[in-house]
Amino acid sequence: MVAAPARASSRRFHALNAAQCLMQTRPPLRKIIIDNVFWFMIALGLSIFVWVTATTQSDPIETWRMVERVPIRFTPDPGLLITNQNELTTTAQVQLRSPRSVRQIMSGEDVQVWADLTGLGPGEYTIPLSARVAPDRRATVINTSPSQVTVTLELEASQLKPVEALVNAEPAPVVRLDGIRLDTLQVLITGPASRVEQVAKAVLPLDLSNARSTFETDIRPIPVNLDGQTVTGINLSPSVIRVTVEISPRSDVRELRVLPDLIGQLPEGYVLSPNFDYEPTSIIVSGPSEVLTTLPDTILTTPIDLSGRRQDFVVDVTAQLPDPRLLILSGHTIRVSVGVTAPTSTRQFDRVPVEIIGLREGLSAQLLPQEVTVLVTGAQPLLTALTPDRVRVAVDLGALTAPGTYRVEPLASVDANGELSISVLPDEVDVQIGEIAESTPETERISG
Incomplete structure (x- = not known):
């Protein structure tokens, strides 16, 4: 009976000892988790590396410069203006880094470039440029060109200035300027304070030289200083002003058309020819109203005789007034340009001998051909009076100094008063230059 409990106790001891041995040989759970996480991170890193490598090979990263220039944004604080706009660089070239696929779809609208003027007061500043790419584009700005800009800021000012009409050309004497009415008598000048202070007034330029009756027109006011010089770089409100010019005719003056009085016959x-012109085409006369009302609309000049005229000429004449009580106010002298021409034709002169001029001493010359054809083009009356003996053709051999065969251009001339065109057929002749043999006593005895 005693042996049974002992065996049971022995079995529990061995079981407990076996469990302890088993626990000592099994790794802890924490170590298992850490080992698994470590290998998982290694596998994840390798997969990311493989993905990045594959993506880079199919869509490589590139550094490139945009062809399209990007506008630079300038936003000064309220109450300030940029006064060096004319000298200011308003666009920039941007260098980017991005995948090739992004480069292919990028445009200037995807990039913003600006100069930060926040908190700056009046003065001159050199501001670095900032740039960024739209969030949906996978690109990075590397740099901009230029990298900085110089900006001049000035306080903004506004002042009311008077408006005046400025008549640059008075109306013709036949009308009277009764008055000029403006829709507004003041304009608001806005711009940099230094320029606004220069403005003395705004003027409305008017040219009334062709005005004959009352009219209305819209004119842009021009800001000027005390010396009448234009002030630029400012804004005017309103920018256009309606002007009414009141003009009425005068009863003591009248405008008349003039017409040159051509007499005689041309040869x-x-x-x-169509080259006929005269200036002025009208004159202004004054006189009693009862005389002016009876005048025709057109009067003649003093006569211009065409007899014997064979070319264009210019002559000064005056208008013929039908009443001694009339007085010419403008257009005292009328300059008339008269064009005279004749129908042109061509006349042919055959077998005109070619003369030799300029041949050096000791040389002889033979021509082939010795006669040529001359074509003369000009006014028909000149050609009709032209005779063959007044047509000459020559070759100048002064430049030929050695024996040989040459081609020389013949020169033609015509003894006539008038403009003529001359051509020679053929336009070149052959010239054979030789030496003249010197005579000696022996040759003379043989020849005798």
Whole structure:
């Protein structure tokens, strides 16, 4: 009976000892988790590396410069203006880094470039440029060109200035300027304080030289200083002003059209050309109203005789007033340009001998051909009076100094008063230059 409990106790001891041995040989759970996480991170890193490598090879990263220039944004604080706009660089070139696929779809609208003027007061500043790319574009700005800009800031000012009409050209004497009415007598000048202070007034330039009756027009006011010089770089409100110019006719003056009085006949074969003009085409006369009302609309000049005229000419004449009580106010002298021409034709002169001039001493010359054809083009009357003996053709051999065969251009001339065009057929002749043999006593005895 005693042996049974002892065996049971022995079995529990061995079981407990076996459990302890088993626990000592099994790794802890924490170590298992750490080992698994470590290998998982290694596998994840390798997979990311493989993905990045594959993506880079198919869509490589590139550094490139945009062809399109990007506008630079300038936003000064309220109450300040940029006064060096004319000298200011308003666009920039941007260098980017991005995948090739992004580069292919990028445009200037995807990039913003600006100069930060926040908190700056009046003065001159050199501001670095900032740039950024739209969030949906996977690109990074590397740099901009230029990298900085110089900005001049000035306080903004506004002042009311008077408006005046400025008549640059008075109306014709036949009308009277009764008055000029403006829709507004003041304009608001806005801009940099230094320029606004220069403005003395705004003027409305008017040219009334062709005005004959009352009219309305819209004119842009021009800001000027005390010396009448234009002030630029400012804004005017309103920018356009309606102007009414009141003009009425005068009863003591009248405008008349003038017409040159051509008399006589041109020589036979000559006619008037389109080159006919005269200035002025109208005159202004004054006199009693009862005389002015009876005048025709057109009056003639003093006569211009065409007899014997064979070319263009200019002559000064005056208008013929039908009443001694009339007085010319403008257009005292009328300059008339008269064009005279004749129908042109061509006349042919055959077998005109070619003369030799300039041949050096000791040389002889033979021509082939010795006669040529001359074509003369000009006014028909000149050609009709032209005779063959007044047509000459020559070759100048002064430049030929050695024996040989040469081609020389013949020169033609015509003894006539008038403009003529001359051509020679053929336009070149052959010239054979030789030496003249010197005579000696022996040759003379043989020849005797």
